[in-house]
Every structure is written in structure tokens, then in C-alpha cells.
Amino acid sequence: MSLERTFSIIKPDATRRNLTGKINAKFEAAGLRIVAQKRIQMTKAQAESFYGVHAERPFFDELCEFMCSEPVIVQVLEGEGAISRNREVMGATNPVDAAEGTIRAEFAESVGENSVHGSDAPETAAEEIAYFFSGLELIG
Numbered sequence: 678m679s680l681e682r683t684f685s686i687i688k689p690d691a692t693r694r695n696l697t698g699k700i701n702a703k704f705e706a707a708g709l710r711i712v713a714q715k716r717i718q719m720t721k722a723q724a725e726s727f728y729g730v731h732a733e734r735p736f737f738d739e740l741c742e743f744m745c746s747e748p749v750i751v752q753v754l755e756g757e758g759a760i761s762r763n764r765e766v767m768g769a770t771n772p773v774d775a776a777e778g779t780i781r782a783e784f785a786e787s788v789g790e791n792s793v794h795g796s797d798a799p800e801t802a803a804e805e806i807a808y809f810f811s812g813l814e815l816i817g
């Protein structure tokens with residue numbers, strides 16, 4: 678496996694409950710290094726574009742409303758096989774299906790308000806990082 682970077686969001690349900698540190702500790706314990714991180718509030722247009730792949734899904738409007746409802750932490754995580762390792766640490770989309778010890782098992786409130794986003798493939802990771810971070814923010 679090679680050193681990779683993936684894109685992560687700590688979602689509004691988690692920032693609202695002051696869980697940023699606890700979630701970051703899970704990433705770090707799994708060998709993922711937080712190499713870039715900032716707190717932003719997405720606009721509706723940004724959320725709709727970011728989740729464009731889900732535009733036809735019944736939960737799309739609710740998801741975009743939720744994602745811009747309060748600030749989020751956007752971040753870049755680096756490590757060996759970071760994309761799949763992060764998906765493992767996150768757990769399944771629906772917290773009732775998430776394995777014990779995963780972020781979603783411990784913290785998610787529902788299938789929609791599930792505390793974290795993580796890229797699912799190298800192409801989406803590269804696109805999502807570039808959507809939220811400039812080159813100057815990604816040095817080192």
C-alpha cells in the first residue's frame with residue numbers, strides 16, 4: 678500500500694456536539710495524519726455541488742440542508758492506504774450497521790446525521806481535496 682491522501686468532513690451534528698477532538702483522536706489512532714484542516718460553513722450551492730452525485734436520491738435536499746446548517750471541519754488525512762483506512766474508521770453509512778469502535782457507531786445520530794464524510798476512491802479524493810483546499814494550504 679502507498680502513502681495516500683483522502684478528504685474528510687466532520688459534519689454539523691458532530692461539530693454541534695463538540696466532538697471534533699474525539700473524532701480527530703480516532704483518525705490519529707488509526708495512523709491517519711491530519712495534514713490540512715479548517716472550519717467553514719458551506720453554502721447551499723457548495724453542498725449541492727459537493728454531493729451532486731446524489732442529486733436524484735430522495736435524501737438529497739435534506740442532506741444539503743443539513744450540511745450547510747452549521748459549521749463543519751474540512752480536512753485532508755494522510756497515511757498508508759488512507760482512503761480505505763478512513764472508510765474503516767468511519768464505519769458503515771447507517772450507524773446501526775457500523776462496526777463497534779468506529780466513529781459512526783460511537784457518535785452518529787442517524788443515517789443522515791452520521792458525523793463524518795470520507796472520500797470513496799482516489800479520483801473522488803483528489804477532486805474533493807481540490808474543491809475545498811488551495812495548493813498553498815497543502816504543502817508538506
Ligand code: UDP
Pocket residue numbers: 731736740769770788789790791793794795797
Ligand atoms: N444519506 C442519507 N440517507 C441514506 C443514504 C445516505 O441521508 O439513505 C446521507 C448520509 O449523510 C451519507 C451521505 O448521504 O453520509 C452520502 O451517502 P453515501 O452513500 O455516499 O454514504 P457515505 O459515503 O457517506 O458512507
Ligand code: MG
Pocket residue numbers: 795797
Ligand atoms: Mg459517499
